[in-house]
Each structure stands twice: as C-alpha cells, then as structure tokens.
Amino acid sequence: MTKKQYFFTGVGIVVGLIAGYAYYHFVGCASGTCAITSKPLNSILYGGFMGGLLFNMFVTSPKKKEIL
Template identity: 60%
Template structure:
C-alpha cells in the first residue's frame, strides 16, 4: 500500500510540517482565525491540502 500511495504520504508529511511552521511563524494574533489559531488545526489543514495536491501527480493505471 505504501508503494501505491508513496507520493501522497510524502505530501501529507510535508504539508503537516509546513502547516505547523505557518502557525509558528505567522499564526493568528487575535485568536479568532479558524485554521491558524491552533497548531493542531493548522497542521491538519496543511497535511490535508498537501496530500490532496500531491495525489494529483500519482500515476494511476489506465482501465481497458
């Protein structure tokens, strides 16, 4: 399963790291931002979006 979705897993990890770094360095001053006010929300959102983006580039077998 890992070989099939390797690029997606890499994207999820990459996005989670970027999401946390965005929270850490930019964040939300007032605390009213839904995504960037919490490190958990920011990390999960980054992982989801990056995983979806990297999933586009995976080679899928063509059906006959």
C-alpha cells in the same frame, strides 16, 4: 491504488504537516479568532490534508487493460 500512489500521498501529507506547523509558527493569528491558524493542531491537520491532496494530483493512474 498502487504503492507509488500511497507513497506520494504519504509524502504529501508529511510535507503538509510540516508546512502547516511552519505557517502557524511564523504567520499564525495574533488575535486568536482565526479558525485554522489560531491553534497549532488545526493548522497542522489542515496542512496535512492539503499536502496530501496536492501531491495526489501528480500521481498517474495505471492504465486499464482493454477487454476484447
């Protein structure tokens, strides 16, 4: 992976971490039986994972050189 790919994936993880906490804080789970949103750590980790995957989709791979 290139530095650009690491950068965009890292930015996606950070954005996902923030979004995961925001989802826990504003939406959450009132009953406490939800697997992801019942605890802030679960929501933050899931958001970071999803953010990293989402931002990684938009990074293009460097083209390989043809061997003649």
